[in-house]
Amino acid sequence: MQRILRGLITAALTLGVAIPGSASTASAAPELLTNGTFSNGTANWWGTGNTPISPDAGQLKAVVPGGTANKWDAMLGQKTPAFAVHQGRKYTLAFDARASAARTLLTTVQLNATPFTAALNQTFSVGTATQRISLDFTSSLETTQAELTFQLGGLAGGGYTFWLDNVSLTEVDGPPPAGSPIELTNGFYVDPHSNPKEWANAHPGGTATTINNAIGSEPMARWFGGWNTNLATDINNYVGPADTADKLPVLVAYNLPGRDACGGHSSGGAAGETAYKNWIQTLATAIGSRPALVILEPDSIGDFQCITDINEKNARIRMLTFALQTLKSSAPNTWTYADATNKGWGTGIGAGELAARLNSIGIANAHGVAINVSNYYTTAETIAFAxxxxxxxxTPKPFVIDTSRNGNGAKGSEWCNPAGRKLGTTAQQGGGAEMLLWVKVPGDSDGPCGESGEKAGTFDPQLALKLINN
Structure with missing residues (x-):
């Protein structure tokens, strides 16, 4: 297994949102640029032939010509040594700048070769007095060959002089914590036997191609429950190939007795407390020391108010407590996230009551909490709820967000295959949560309701197409 100190995360969208503080958030990564204070003159910096650069009282001075048509016709920057930026991670570029006349200029962090794809492409304004400029961005680019540019041309009027100092580019998220499942792997595992992938393979044609490209080829969780007649083998057949590929698998444990007590469409679960504890022990042992993420029992905490028998409620607390303890001890390289409902449900319960319920199951034994599982609230409002x-x-807990169907946000209280829903951001690290994940398999029905007539957990290609096309 490779131990690659990065999270190569596939991402479809970038999210410029703040990351909440947590005990497990890694410290900021080291400075990515060299000689940003120009203490070594202009070493490691370059300028185009028409824009000579030179040291000037501890700053970089650039003489910019007039008459250029495009901003990139007069440039300076740094690309030696090249540095890495990672998709889905958040960065801050900061610098001091002034000019001999007010100007609106452009800075980029981009691939340093054709097609010069940009992770940051941002204009900024300077005047004759030095000002500190700070630009936050979330990278949509994954490369080890990045460069920084300041593009100074394409302006009306004559030439001018530009001064630059104290240039810094840092990663806000920082690298994954040492020994974490992300650090131990090289991105998320794409399940070759997910429901959308299996459906696309069995129904070749245009619809299958659309579903496979938009959903089947993306990383998502696999759900495990009573339908797994040989749980240990099924876990090994999923986690084993992921480990061989040096990828991180995401699993959902969904087998509590009396599960989905409020919704009812996914009812079922283990035969009783002893059976459930044996099941969880089998799951944890089968994962073993291989890196993995486990989302523990969606609905389990939210369902409390629909369980009227106090003995049944206490048994659920004992089972969830056992599950967190067992996964922590028997699957040491697994991060387990206890389900913490969603914004709509959690607001009704109240954050204080929800925190108390999670405390009752020993939330300290979980790495974090999972929010918005199988729901539709936007990432931004889910972060506020978290x-x-x-x-x-x-001590705040790290959290992951299910973004599988939140591209258009929620629609009132409707939750069961509602119309107008859309795919959200694919799996990535950071972006406002510890991870954004497709926990619910896009296209799997919530039950015979709303936009689908299929039973819960059954893949519905028409539902999948609506998530894609909306």
């Missing part, structure tokens, strides 16, 4: 929940704990 921050509210975290305010009730002395």
């Amino acid at each position: 921050n509210d929940l975290n305010s009730h704990w002395a």
Whole structure:
């Protein structure tokens, strides 16, 4: 298994949102640029032939010609040594700048070769007084061959002089924590036997190609429950190839007795407390020391108010407590996230009550919490909900967000295959949460309701197409 200190995460969208503080958030990564204070003159910096650069009282001075048509016709920057930027991670570029006349200029962090794809492409304004400029961005680019540019041309009027100092580019997210499942792997595992992939393989044609390209080829969770007649073998057949490929698998444990007590469409689960504890022990042992993420029992905490028998409720608390303890001890390279409902449900429960319920199952034994599983709330409003929940704990918990169907946000209280929903951001690290994941398999029905007549967990290609096309 490779131990690659990065998270090569596939991402379809970038999210410029703040990352909440947490005990497990890694410290900021080292400075990515060299000689940003120009203490060594202009070493490691370059300028185009028509824009000579030179040291000037501890700053970089660039003499910019007039009459250029495009901003890139007069440039300076740094590409030696090249540096890495990672898709889905957040960065800050900061620098001091002034000019002999007010100007609006452009800076990029981009691939340093054709097609010069940009992770950052941002205009900024300077005047004759030095000002500190700070630009935050989330990279849509994954490369080890990045460069920084300041593009100074394409302006009306004559030439001018530009001064630059204290240039810094840092990664806000930082590298994955040492020994974490992300650090131990090289991105998320794409399940070759997911429901959308299997459907596309069995129904070749235009619809299958669309579904495979948009959904089947993306990383998503695989759900495990009572339908797995040989759980240990099924876990090994999923986690084993992921480990061989040096990729991180995402699993959902979904087998609590009386599950989905409020919704009812996914009812079922293990035969009783002893059977469930044996099942969880088998799951954890089968994962073993291989890196993995586990989302533990969606609906389990939210369903409390629909369980009227106090003995049944106490048994659920014991089972979830056992599950967190067992996964922690028997699957040491697994990060387990206890389900923490969604914004709509959690607001109704109240963040304080939700935190208390999670405390009752020993949330300290979980790496974090999973929010918005199988729901539709936007990432931004889910982050706000997670921050509210975290305010009730002395030590905030990291959280992951299910983005599988939140591209258009929620629609009132409708939750069961509602119309107008859309795919959200594919799996990535950071972006406002510890990870954004497709936990619910896009296209799998919530039950015979709303836009689908299929039973819960059954893949519905028409539902998948609506998520793609909306």
